[in-house]
Amino acid sequence: MAAAMTRRAAGRAAAFFGVWLVLSAADPGALIPGALAALAAALASLRLLPPGPRRIRPGALPPLLLRFLWQSVRGGLDVAWRALSPRLPLAPGFVTCPLRLPPGGARNALATEMSLLPGTLAVGQEGDALRLHCLDVAQPVPAQLAEEEARLLAALEEEPGHG
């Protein structure tokens, strides 16, 4: 258990240090304070956001991130077209969709992704359902949500040494 915790802390510290390297443009003079800050951030994050029983497979992360970016491009195009169109094509309303993902980080990631998708914005969870606000209630929102959820589910794996 302690070994697993140390591994998690090391993994998170490495991730935070990676962010530091990007933001400091890998300035050699900033490496030591950055390493200390990454360690402190990793310890704080383990306390504030304890690891769950499942995690995203490391190899599955880049394609998911690319998909997030691509969806945000589509979402931006969609809303820009609606804003600039003279007849203002909007049919706003709420849609509530059932969720298969358990509560936690993966579900929140799905809500965030749905907020970037064209026409949908997560506005809250009701039990095991996600409430979405839609720019056009005629679009097939439940099918879109099911597809994104299936992708996330496929990217998850059981945390080794847990449960």
Next chain:
Amino acid sequence: MRLALDLFTILCVSAGGVFFLAATIGMLRFPDTLTRLHALTKADNLGLGLVVLGLLPRMEGVAEALKLVGIWLLALLAAATVAQLVARAALRETAGQPGGPPR
């Protein structure tokens, strides 16, 4: 090559400006708080992304370019997360008012 890169910058930055314009027009034209939140969350982040993309060839090195992309990713993630919080605050505020959402 130089000319092609300049053209790339001009195209991307101009397109980014169009999306900032669309975000503002959406903020002013859309009929209610939540539809305006869509415009804010999606259009202006795409605008920022295009500005970043257009500036990438003008960076001195890979480290500086990565930093620019990092700023954009941070803004994108923050906007998508914050939008959900603001949406719930807006729902709470407008619930029960005429034209507000059902509660």
Next chain:
Amino acid sequence: MAEFLVVAAAFVLLTVGAGLVRILHGPAEADRMMAAQLLGSGGIAVLLLLAVAMERPAAVDVALVLALLAAFAAVAFVKGRSPSGAGDPEA
């Protein structure tokens, strides 16, 4: 090229500035917050454009700080508006 970037920065600044009309009109407090956020992301773009146009790399760090502050401001707004102050408006 520097001239183009300065013009682009001015365009973005004027555009998001026009969005600030929402702060006057509201009607919801959330509308006002959103207009301020638009100024935040527009401000990031303006700073990045000027950093390159005027060859002041330090402005990129200012943009980074603005990105962080915009996120914190929005979270503070939501926390301030939830009755318990816990941050979740549904709680």
